[in-house]
Amino acid sequence: MTISIEYEAEKKLDLPYGDIIRDIVLAALDYEECPYEAEVNVILTDNEAIREINREYREIDSPTDVLSFPMVDYGTPSDFDHVEEAVEDYFNPETGELMLGDIVVSVDKVEEQAEKYGHSETRELAFLVAHSMLHLFGYDHMEEGEREQMEDRQRKILETRGYTR
Template identity: 70%
Template sequence: MTINIEYETEKKLDLDYETIIRQVVEKAMDYEKCPYEAEVNVTLTDNAAIHEINREYREIDRATDVLSFPMIEYETPADFDALEDVMDQFPEDYFNPDTGELMLGDIVISVEKVEEQAEKYGHSKERELAFLTAHSMMHLFGYDHMEEDEAKVMEAKQREVLELLGITR
């Protein structure tokens, strides 16, 4: 598995962010039973940069805590079996030609929002970073939270991944 982590802000996050991100990504992969070696790209940035990305890609003119850019369109979230035929027909659209790994997608996290929300919700920065990573991983697996029933499923999965890692509020 390849987890590329880029730190693109001068604002320092005083914790072992690489370990936290790697553990959550790997646990989410196991939890969703992804049958492939995969590649995930994570960028840690600041509010100004994530605001610009949010405006450019989502036409939302404000900073947000996390953005997810999945590379796969699932009919049913995390249904890798249903993707088999499409991936076999167009492997270059799904697999990195250099590594053979499934390209799940990109995650962008605001370091400033990690700190702000940890304080707001009364838990550690480690827990907030882990939560945002788990949340984004669920998006990379095709889950969403636009409808109440979808949100319940996604929230339960995020919580379970964090519980498996012993990361609680």
């Protein structure tokens, strides 16, 4: 299991962000029953940097809380049946791990949203990572049914590790 974390923001979160990220990534892998050792990259940045990434990749010129860049194409969320048919596309040749993708989190938004929603920064970071992990598994929230399914899964992943409101 490889969970790479890069901290690129000047502002430092006063919490054990590495432990929280690893905990939630592992919880999501367990919850979604990923049958492979996996690789996930997480970047913690600020509003300005995530705004630039959001503009470049989504053509939305504003900061957002989290961005997900999945490496696996799913027909159905968390359906891993097809990945071995494209080993060269989905697996790291050096480690043999399934390359799930990248997560980019704004530490500014972690602070802002924790205050706005009345919970801890720890819970907010855990929520954003759980949310993004579900995107890496192919879930989306464009339609009401998808949104409800994703919210339910996020809540259950967070609850398995004790991150509650």
